[in-house]
Amino acid sequence: MGYGVVMSGRTPAAAAGPDATAFVVFAREGYAQATLDAIAAEARVAKHTIYNHFGDKQTLLRAAIAAEADRAMAKNLAAVDRLRDYDGDLRVTLEDVGRQLVACYCDERGWALRRLLYAEINQFPDLLDIITGRASDPVTEALADRLARLALAGHLRGGDPAAAAEQLAALLTGSLEARCRYGTRVISPAEQHAVARAAVDTFLHAFGTASGPAATTVATAALA
Amino acid sequence: MGYGVVMSGRTPAAAAGPDATAFVVFAREGYAQATLDAIAAEARVAKHTIYNHFGDKQTLLRAAIAAEADRAMAKNLAAVDRLRDYDGDLRVTLEDVGRQLVACYCDERGWALRRLLYAEINQFPDLLDIITGRASDPVTEALADRLARLALAGHLRGGDPAAAAEQLAALLTGSLEARCRYGTRVISPAEQHAVARAAVDTFLHAFGTASGPAATTVATAALA
DNA sequence: GTTACAGTGCACCGGTCAGTGTAGATTTGG
DNA sequence: CCAAATCTACACTGACCGGTGCACTGTAAC
Numbered sequence: 001m002g003y004g005v006v007m008s009g010r011t012p013a014a015a016a017g018p019d020a021t022a023f024v025v026f027a028r029e030g031y032a033q034a035t036l037d038a039i040a041a042e043a044r045v046a047k048h049t050i051y052n053h054f055g056d057k058q059t060l061l062r063a064a065i066a067a068e069a070d071r072a073m074a075k076n077l078a079a080v081d082r083l084r085d086y087d088g089d090l091r092v093t094l095e096d097v098g099r100q101l102v103a104c105y106c107d108e109r110g111w112a113l114r115r116l117l118y119a120e121i122n123q124f125p126d127l128l129d130i131i132t133g134r135a136s137d138p139v140t141e142a143l144a145d146r147l148a149r150l151a152l153a154g155h156l157r158g159g160d161p162a163a164a165a166e167q168l169a170a171l172l173t174g175s176l177e178a179r180c181r182y183g184t185r186v187i188s189p190a191e192q193h194a195v196a197r198a199a200v201d202t203f204l205h206a207f208g209t210a211s212g213p214a215a216t217t218v219a220t221a222a223l224a
Numbered sequence: 225m226g227y228g229v230v231m232s233g234r235t236p237a238a239a240a241g242p243d244a245t246a247f248v249v250f251a252r253e254g255y256a257q258a259t260l261d262a263i264a265a266e267a268r269v270a271k272h273t274i275y276n277h278f279g280d281k282q283t284l285l286r287a288a289i290a291a292e293a294d295r296a297m298a299k300n301l302a303a304v305d306r307l308r309d310y311d312g313d314l315r316v317t318l319e320d321v322g323r324q325l326v327a328c329y330c331d332e333r334g335w336a337l338r339r340l341l342y343a344e345i346n347q348f349p350d351l352l353d354i355i356t357g358r359a360s361d362p363v364t365e366a367l368a369d370r371l372a373r374l375a376l377a378g379h380l381r382g383g384d385p386a387a388a389a390e391q392l393a394a395l396l397t398g399s400l401e402a403r404c405r406y407g408t409r410v411i412s413p414a415e416q417h418a419v420a421r422a423a424v425d426t427f428l429h430a431f432g433t434a435s436g437p438a439a440t441t442v443a444t445a446a447l448a
Numbered sequence: 449g450t451t452a453c454a455g456t457g458c459a460c461c462g463g464t465c466a467g468t469g470t471a472g473a474t475t476t477g478g
Numbered sequence: 479c480c481a482a483a484t485c486t487a488c489a490c491t492g493a494c495c496g497g498t499g500c501a502c503t504g505t506a507a508c
Contacts, residue, residue, distance in 0.1 A: 121407070167422065
């Protein structure tokens with residue numbers, strides 16, 4: 001013990017532990033450019049302490065990424081879980097969940113994690129193993145579970161729920177890479193809402209039942 | 225003069241010029257880790273020669289990325305342009321184009337470019353300016369142009385063709401990040417075909433006309 | 449032949465950084 | 479109250495790399 005919350009007069013950066021601070025620095029500077037001196041200074045901790053805890057720079061990187069991936073997945077799963085609150089208006093519920101998933105994807109830290117992964121995946125291929133089980137895979141699976149329930153209840157067309165989940169996820173996140181300019185642009189909540197609405201609209205056209213609210217209007221997919 | 229094609233006994237790496245070689249090394253090692261000595265050696269060129277041509281390391285990076293982005297965009301635009309060969313079977317034509325776009329996205333060099341962009345966008349925000357006009361933006365726009373023609377001819381539902389193009393692009397590429405594991409996994413042509421077919425199927429359900437071939441079967445979107 | 453240009457190989461400088469060593473301060477637990 | 483463990487501050491090493499200077503070679507034009 002001895003970190004963060006226990007100690008009183010720390011900066012926010014240090015309050016979350018050295019690995020969280022390390023993630024911020026790694027994401028900002030890149031692995032090679034990030035110096036341990038900078039990480040230690042930003043975490044308000046002696047450089048030696050980091051070596052005591054993590055051994056070397058690579059181990060610190062892996063720990064930082066694992067912690068951040070856990071955080072991101074928890075947020076995603078919480079959003080998908082809201083599909084249990086299905087109260088009769090499928091479109092509204094889907095749009096709500098979609099909006100939250102889009103928000104997760106547009107999150108500053110989400111972009112930072114994705115950037116860091118793309119950047120270092122060549123030098124550290126084993127980062128994939130750290131991410132697998134903590135990333136989009138379980139989220140899509142959980143989404144497939146919810147969609148399967150909805151299909152069984154007659155609110156969606158039958159078929160492979162995994163495929164449906166994949167298509168919905170693609171519709172929600174596929175355009176965000178371009179819209180957010182690789183994470184350098186922050187898009188407004190209104191624009192996020194428009195993306196979610198357009199995605200759900202297309203999804204319901206393709207996977208909704210005739211009885212369901214498939215055809216409202218062609219979404220005015222212009223942004224706000 | 226003095227590079228590449230003109231000289232006979234060069235390795236493939238050097239045959240394309242120092243900037244192409246530089247891109248390969250930058251993508252493999254990362255900007256900071258890539259040494260000019262390594263680039264020069266791999267390009268079969270003296271380090272000094274690189275400085276004569278590009279001035280410094282950053283300029284070399286920008287030149288390498290610009291060249292690679294041009295190459296990628298040309299390939300994408302060629303694929304979209306095949307939508308002009310519309311011969312009556314919309315689904316077949318769209319799947320053909322979709323398959324080619326998926327292949328572009330899964331291209332080894334395409335992943336390398338995307339990785340490099342994600343990796344260095346923080347250190348070199350101006351890379352976005354280099355990419356804008358050479359990247360997915362013009363491709364989506366060209367796709368919107370083709371879809372507008374198809375809608376006008378009654379083969380697709382009306383509405384904003386830009387939105388339709390964005391949705392189609394999202395369906396095609398949205399699942400590839402996960403499927404290709406950030407570019408470290410090569411997916412088979414059969415799997416690429418399945419992705420394109422599922423995307424086009426969903427797209428036609430949402431944007432096809434009643435007269436069109438909207439409903440075939442729910443695509444058996446299992447991979448091969 | 450000579451002038452101009454472009455490339456080559458090598459050695460060098462200045463700076464940076466991971467990781468270690470050490471010695472003193474602080475905390476923790478019994 | 480003491481001892482073990484942990485943290486801090488700081489100096490140091492060994493290695494690496496961007497960029498430069500220099501002496502030399504090859505080639506094409508006039």
